Amino acid sequence: MCYRIGQGYDVHPLAAGRSFYLGGILIPHSKGAVGHSDADVLIHAIGDALLGAIAIGDLGTHFPDNDPQYKGIDSKVLLQKIVELLQENHYQIVNIDSTVTLQRPKIALFILEMRKVLSQTMHINMAQLSIKATTTEHLGFEGREEGLSATAIVLVKKT
Ligand SMILES: [Zn+2]
Numbered sequence: 250m251c252y253r254i255g256q257g258y259d260v261h262p263l264a265a266g267r268s269f270y271l272g273g274i275l276i277p278h279s280k281g282a283v284g285h286s287d288a289d290v291l292i293h294a295i296g297d298a299l300l301g302a303i304a305i306g307d308l309g310t311h312f313p314d315n316d317p318q319y320k321g322i323d324s325k326v327l328l329q330k331i332v333e334l335l336q337e338n339h340y341q342i343v344n345i346d347s348t349v350t351l352q353r354p355k356i357a358l359f360i361l362e363m364r365k366v367l368s369q370t371m372h373i374n375m376a377q378l379s380i381k382a383t384t385t386e387h388l389g390f391e392g393r394e395e396g397l398s399a400t401a402i403v404l405v406k407k408t
Contacts, residue, residue: 250407251406251407252343252404252405252406252407253302253303253340253404253405254302254402254403254404254405255297255298255299255300255301255302255303255402255403255405256297256298256301256400256401256402256403257293257294257295257296257297257298257299257300257301257399257400257401257402257403258294258297258398258399258400258401259290259291259293259294259297259308259398259399260290260390260396260397260398261282261283261284261288261290261293261396261397262282262283262395262396263280263281263282263283263394263395263396263397264280264281264283265279265280266280266281267280267281267282267283267288268281268287269281269282269354270282270287270288270289270324271289271290271291271349271356271359271363271397272289272291272292272349272356272359272360272362272363272364272366272367272380273289273291273292273324273325273328273363273366273367273370274359274362274363274366276354276356276359277354278353278354280394282396282397284314285314285315285319285320285321286312286314286319286320286321286322286323286324286327287321287322287323287324288324289324289325290349290397290398290399291347291349291363291367291380291399291401292324292325292327292328292367293308293324293399294347294399294400294401295328295345295347295367295399295401295403296308296324296327296328296331297401298345298401298402298403299331299332299335299342299403299405300331300334302340302403302404302405303335303338303340303405305334305338308327311327311330311331311334312327312330325366325367325370328367328370328371329370329371332370332371332372335405336408339407339408340405340406340407340408341405341406341408342371342373342377342403342404342405342406343377343403343404343405343406344377344378344379344403344404345371345373345377345378345379345401345402345403345404346379346381346401346402346403347378347379347380347381347399347400347401347402348380348381348382348383348399348400348401349380349381349382349383349397349398349399350382350383350384350385350391350397350398350399350400351382351384351391351394351397351398352384352385352387352391352392352393352394353394355382356382357382360380360381360382363380364378364379364380367380
């Protein structure tokens with residue numbers, strides 16, 4: 250099997266007074282995502298998609314959220330480990346497409362920086378990583394700004 254695809258989905262609640270980490274960078278906002286790690290919903294969706302592509306479990310099995318070593322951890326460290334797992338299994342990333350769903354803040358101005366940082370983390374070119382953003386027109390938990398979600402689809406190739 251030469252090519253495989255994977256998909257990932259993640260949700261985190263938003264709370265006032267938390268740092269808002271998304272796509273590997275810190276974004277100024279009055280709220281931040283809540284979670285055991287830095288709660289970076291985009292990295293978690295991408296990580297789950299990569300693990301899913303080669304059917305080796307999910308984020309929770311590799312990095313349990315009750316393990317103190319992952320408390321407050323920079324999710325880029327987890328993503329690096331996942332890319333190492335891919336390499337150990339003789340797969341490389343072809344491309345990644347992702348969507349972050351949130352009402353606020355507007356993240357369009359930060360997407361280039363996220364792509365830069367995360368493509369470096371995964372040792373790929375920026376052209377291999379797409380990050381998009383959408384709102385839900387005030388519908389649902391994202392629209393009420395109670396939380397945010399992200400989805401990712403990846404294609405990987407046997408090396
Ligand atoms: Zn998560």
